Amino acid sequence: MIFSEQKALRHYLYSLFKSNKIKIVSSVIITLFSGLTRGGSIILLLPLLGLAGITGDSDQNSRAFKLTKAVWDILGISFTLYTCLIIYILLVLIHACLGYIKNLLDVSIVQEYKQNLRNELFSAVINSEWGFIKNAKNTHIFNNLIDEINNIGYSVNLAVNSFSTFALFFFYLATSLYVSIKMTFIASLCILPLLLVQRKLNNKAYKSGVAMYERHESLFNAVLEFINSFKLAKSYSFQGRYETEFRNITRQTVRDEYLFAKISAGTSILYEVGSAIIVSIILIWAIKVVHMPVVDLLLMIYIASKLLPTISSLIRVFQYTLNMLPSYEGVTNLLLKSRQNREENGDKLTVNGFPEKSIKLSRIGFRYDEEKPILDNFSCEIEVNKTTSILGASGRGKTTLVELLLGLLKPQAGKVLLDNIDLNEVNLADWRKMTAYIPQECFLFNATIRENLLWVKPAATESELQEVLKLVAGEFVFTLPKGLDTNVGDQGVRLSGGERQRIALARAMLRNPKMLILDEATNALDISNELMIKKAIDQLKGKITILIIAHNQYLHEGADETIDLEAVHSTLYPN
């Protein structure tokens, strides 16, 4: 974890307050007014009892009676049962309206906080370097973006309410001090032991939050892996194994939730019993020692009955916040790391008119981990508008080389040069706009064939789409009942592997790239379709730069240049 627990808590509260200062302060002010109207309506009930003759004359000397009468005198209205009832109804009405406004305000604070955090995290991740995303677990990103931010949102909701509860606490405390300073002091002393016991429970709440965070990730992992390997699981008849694994995770999730519920319930018991003891002490003090008037005594009991649950509720919110804190730390860590790995493009050179001659890899050193270099002091040159074959057995670094060329990965040593201009100085977004890369695992969106094609060129005309499809995909799209409007399903599942590759190729061609990179892009095609692709590529020869990675030898036929990574590997690993 980047933060310590306390630092994370401060960071969270500060970020929450900073996110929407005005709305949070307004919510607190509304709560205070709401508390005043509620308090006023309650205080008003006491003189009402006196006016109705229910309590005795001695209570007309009470503070509540005198206070109400003084307010009536200021307002210039006569102090009768009817005026008291009208003011009472008015206060209740104002209280209800303020409650309505506050509810809407709180919802907008929570939703805006969640929305901002989610947007910030998404844009930090999507703008980070490919090398960082490649090594981050999908489920980690997914879980933080979806589940953990929802969890934080729930906690924000409680926190926003507790800002108001906090304000109410001071209101009740002030009223309590007004009625009796001594009794308030005694009550505060009684609460101290409760707070000390509380500390242990708080620590447990945080630890249970850590376990819950890890469990959420396991759950997301299980779901995503299951979805991705559904066909494999079915064909190997592993449904039973999946079910057992899934049930284990959900059982542990319940156990974690239960543990936290126990901590929370324990806190409630502590405060319920503690409050009863405190109220008893106050009553003995008020009745036996200070002989308090009945009306003030009722007011005191009312305040105690409000103040103590307020403290208990604040403590439980605090505990829930501690339990949620690992989610906040998880989201913030991912946000910070993504920002640290941000792909900077700001003031870099726009790619305009270059490369005219060549793209060079100069003395490149690259490794994913310490032990195993993929490239070491490696140099090669790819001539512009020529076709270059990249050769080498599986795992020799062909895809890695392409990712270095596109600036998706950064070499630890050496440079990638576009006509002697260091790729580090170049605006990568610009550079990649000139290229079309078809990776081994072609991805299609769950949309129609037309939408998949238009993704790269939204303004493409119908005839452009048809032309490019005929060139690399053959007639198959036009024989489908819905033609271009056929939905391809999740990741293109409704098409065959070869059909998916042909659509992916058509999509890349539609981009009119200056450099086309085929990375095993035809490995699912039969010979006749592969020949069709070869023919289409041959038509582009000499017009654009083409890089071909293919295990099938004849796709390499007619290439102008060859980069042999097998030779590189033999030099690095002689045996």
Ligand SMILES: Nc1ncnc2c1ncn2[C@@H]1O[C@H](COP(=O)(O)OP(=O)(O)OP(=O)(O)O)[C@@H](O)[C@H]1O
């Ligand atoms: N993110 C990664 N972390 C660690 N090692 C990696 C990572 N990606 C690739 N490798 C390793 O780097 C080596 C080169 O991988 P690469 O995908 O570039 O090979 P390739 O020549 O394209 O292989 P193939 O022909 O099988 O696609 C492999 O040994 C692979 O295990």
